[in-house]
Amino acid sequence: MSFSYIDCLSHYFKAEDVCTSGAIVNNREEKMAQLKHKKLIAMLAPLGLIGGMALSVEGLADNHNRYAIDASKGVVKNSAGECWFTVGGIMEKMEACGDMVAVDSDGDGVTDDKDQCPGTPRGAPVDAKGCPLDSDGDGVPDYLDKCPGTKAGAKVDKDGCEVMMKPMVEKVVIDNILLFDFDSATLKAGAADVLNSSYAKFKGKDEVKSVTIIGHTDSMGSDAYNQGLSERRANAVRDYLISQGADASKLMTQGAGESMPAFGNDTKAGRAMNRRVEFKVMMK
DSSP, rough: OOOOHHHHHHHHHOOOOOOOOOTTTTTHHHHHHHHHHHHHHHHOOOOOOOTTOOOOOOOOTTTOOOOEETTTTTTEEEESSSSSEETTTTTESSSOOOOOOOOTTOOSSTTTTTOOSTTTTTTOOBBBTOOBBOOSSSSOOTTTSSSTTEEETTTBTTTBBBOOOOOOEEEEEEEGGBBBOOTTSSTTOOOOOOHHHTTTTTTTTTTTTEEEEEOOOOOOOOOHHHHHHHHHHHHHHHHHHHHTTTGGGGGGEEEEEEEEEEETSSSSSHHHHHHHEEEEEEOO
């Protein structure tokens, strides 16, 4: 009983050992069949079919996963540079690797062997490593960035748009009795220590955007007089702080007069609490 080459090939893929006996195919015919077998595989492999059977390309790998897959040709290459052809789980060593086609699974233009960011969405611009570009460096890749060109260091949302933060405000209140005598805008003895300790946490700090010094009075006297007195006291405090090294560009003054009472002016205690100086500190 003899078998044709096509019969042998058919049984070969069915894992039937009918073509290996010398009684069936002589040595010359066997070599010819092997040569034809390889040529047939080389011709039909790109089509994905051999003898009507689906071509199953499987990535064979050792325990160290050292085989690189060329899915377009059904070829695997091991760490020794040897190429193997795989069909339906059967592997056969090839005499030569031929032209290996590099794989670009995510279609970003960077082959898998060089792609450090596999799975990039199609159409997303990438760098030489296959990673999505982030032109403005805000942490949001260009293909997702709805606000390109964000300034460096700006805090952004998931769409790459700058988040406008409300500035943090701190307030320091100093009782006027610690700074001025009655009806005076001249700092009295001991006022320096009070101002130094009150301003110490803000002095020379980069995170401080501005400091507004606000003078307040009670309701005793005319509105115009109290307004002028509150302005003179605020300026006296500013001048002192600058003399101690405070940044003049960050210090502003405001006179509120009796317009912003913290307590009622109908009692002595309330009026005393209304006579005050405040630091309104805006943080970056």
